[in-house]
Amino acid sequence: QVQLVESGGGLVQAGGSLRLSCAASGLTVSTSAMGWFRQAPGKEREFVAGISWTGTITNSADSVKGRFLISRDNAENTGYLQMNSLKPEDTAVYYCAATRRIRIVNMRRENEYDYWGQGTQVTVSS
Secondary structure, X not given: OOEEEEEOOEEEEOOOOEEXXXXXXXXXXXXXXXXXXXXXXXXXXXXXXXXXXXOOOEEEOOOOOOOEEEEEEOOOOEEEEEEOOOOHHHOEEEEEEEEOOOOOXXXXXXXXXXXXXXXXXXXXXX
């Protein structure tokens, strides 16, 4: 059974940083594509960042480009989202997602991912 468990969320002031973790079990991150999505109150869930199964291709939403960085630690079997220069509009529940499928068409699409975590709240105060 695959489980993804996010952690690292919390309350931070604007301009601050947080690092989210996504600990995987039942799935090997070194051979899985992973993504981070977020959902703000009253809004649809949106793509934040993704990393290919090879770990060589990353993609991020324009709204976070240059501020957020997706990575993974194969030895820890954990994915990460480093978030810097946080803004109040980054406030949302952040979800990690993963798939074992090697070929995905568009890592920005939710339906490319088979497994999802429960989410972690990030709140950025102004």
